Amino acid sequence: MAYTPLLNAPLWKQLLVWALVAAGLTLAAPNLFYPRVEAHNDAAKAVEEAGFATTEQQAALDQWPDWMPSGIVNLGLDLRGGAHLLAEVQVSDVYKARMDGWWPEVRDALREVRDQVGSVRRQPTQLPYELRVQIENPAGMAAAVEAVRALASNVITLTGVGQTDIDVTAEGDVLIVQLSEPERAAVDQRTIQQSLEIIRTRVDQAGTREPTIQRQGADRILIQVPGIGSAAELKELIGTTAKLTFNPVVRRGTSEDQTPGAGNVSLPSLDEENVWYTIEEVPVVSGEDLTNAKGDFDQNGRPAVAFQFDARGARAFGDYTAQNIGAPFAIVLDGKVISAPVIQSHIPGGSGIITGNFTVEEANRLAVLLSAGALPASMTFLEERTIGPELGQDSIDAGRVATVIAAASVSLLMIASYGLFGVFAVVALAINMGLIFGIMSLIGATLTLPGIAGLVLTIGMAVDANVLIYERIRDELRNGAKNAARAIELGFERALSAIVDANVTTLITAAVLFFLGAGPIRGFAVTLAIGIITSVFTAINVTRLIVTYWYNRRKPKTLVV
């Protein structure tokens, strides 16, 4: 068999392959210095927020050069330790509050047509999004329905243009007001969004590293916080606040009011000791009617909180303030009165400012509380997981040992089976592992315990493409290829269809795992998918280049694979 040179890939392609390899390995490099880079990144983030660096932070910053990439693979909850909660938001809680809010309006509207309707009485109902009102004089039902319908406003949705927020029907002497279908959908949407925002604000305030707060399905929220002691602690953190309301104040006292009177409650003040407010239990407006609140200053330059209500809230608030100038009203959060400002004037536009003895920080905090507000609905916890950091470290250690042993034994087997070509495959495997970490760092993927399993599995399966190519080269040599160069070429060429088909099918399973799996399993799917792509790349391109360089340099007379 005579030597004929092996045609190399065009120069641009060679350069491209090596450039990709170099980029991947550079991106992977920070993972080798994990604690150092992590400290550097944490410090960098803190410095950016604060605007200056402490000596400790500067020391941490100096541990890793700025010009190097600093992305590292995130460690999943099962490796780092922390808490995981899956919460279901009880959206129907909000319906009930909504209907309670509608009752005074409906009652007032019916009072206007009292001469036809007579007296009205609220009836209990099974449905949370329903208000049943019995009227004395059934003959006046038409007038009653018309009066209540006049209260409805339009809901803007993608499909239901022109639909109103309430459906009003009559059943004998009972007037039924229901939240309409599109309004319920809109309420659900808003409830989940608010809950997400509020949980995010609260978890961020605790200052933990990279929490995951995601919506799942129609009414669920997934919360993962690394580094927190237990799921119970996390629940406390996100669930401390119940509800925000604006209530009329009946009187102010220095101790709890033992006889608040029907429909009233006595609540303590949040900041001032020995101050109690007796307030009406039914709120004028509640936090869910607020669209915005921000820290601001009043006309005298004192810190204040500016707020804005939505249409319904603005109407209710406008009417109330017009009728109660000079009277105080209470802002109640979680059963405590935040403040009880006096209404200075009629506030028609649904916006206003709250003044009090605020510092700038207090005003800002109150604004955050008001706009983030309380959780609009209660939550049921469907899944709670706590993983201790020691267990995570044990898993990392075990995973590292397994990876090293797997890599060593597979390398030995490949070299024993294919000699020098086996060495090429091992080099490709090493590059492959580097690329996997590089890509994971680049996209900020999370490494989980099953993800480590995915890596180990990739070690075993990645060499498959090399095996396919080498076995094919052997076949071609046996079947009398014209020369060694031709055998190598044919080997790479003819193994390609099997490599592609085999890996596309595995990619399909990885995709299904990703879309249907949750948490750790997703981590597995990601490493598996990245591993498939990089292993095909290294087997086809990198190995091919190495083999070509070697062949054209050594010019072997015979080829032994």
Place this chain on the structure above:
Amino acid sequence: MAWRFKLAPDKTNFDFFRFQWITFGGSLMLSVIAIVAWAVMGLNYGIDFKGGTTIRTESTVAVDVGAYREALQGLPLGDISITEVFDPSFADDQHVTMIRIAAEDETEAVTPEKIAQVEEVLRAAIDPAMTFPSVETVGPKVSGELIWASVLSLAVTSVAIMIYMWLRFEWQFGVGAVLALLHDVIITIGIFAVFQIKFDLTIVAALLTILGYSINDTVVVFDRLRENLQKYKQMPLREVMNLSVNETLARTLMTALTTLLAVGAMLVFGGDVLRGFALAIFLGVLFGTYSSVYVAKNIVLMIGLDRSEKAKKAGTPDEFANIDA
């Protein structure tokens, strides 16, 4: 010629159909046994699928399961199971157990107060320094959905693979490959049923991975079969199949061995948390290799292939098809 480690001689000529009633029949029987075991004994579902709580305990005091049980007896809890966990990576004075508490009512998980009680009681009775490295609770509502999602993911993957095989090969290949895959998955599930190994969400991920690995193997054989069918147009299908399996045998064994080495390392050294997962993949790779040699092609042979040119190029008259061959 340099020395090479070889799993198979350079050129083999085994008749892989010779004992097909033993091999294929055996596979069929094993599958049936696995299904029966699954139906009769049931799987030892983890909390992912059944709901409930698992608490991992760690203590320097040697484990006496009876003492643990006794300590917990007084608490108003549902079904409790206590198992000691062993792993080569544990230190000599590291004693680990998993305590599983079944879910009580229909919707909510075991309450945190009850878990706190369990921890308190165990610390009092066994070891005041006992730690609880992981506590996991899954409500029955979620676990029901997870079962459904798992079944769905296995089905979707199978169908997707079948469609891909149909597009790249022919539909008979798709059916053969997917039935071979189901064989691997069912026997693996059967083994989990017989030995009552904990079956949770990670095992489902392992089963899906088996689908992905095993199809790899089958595809390589089918790819060679497709090539040989073009090359040897007159050779009977059965012989072409035998030839293809023989030609790819070295690769099949080599890849199986590298994968088993890697997964074996994970099984032994990967820690106890991953053990079930590694075991499922290990078994799946074993059966997957076997089935791509002995099961997949037998099914294609049974269904039969239409090898006439007409089947491939509709509209070309038969008698002219090979005129310039």
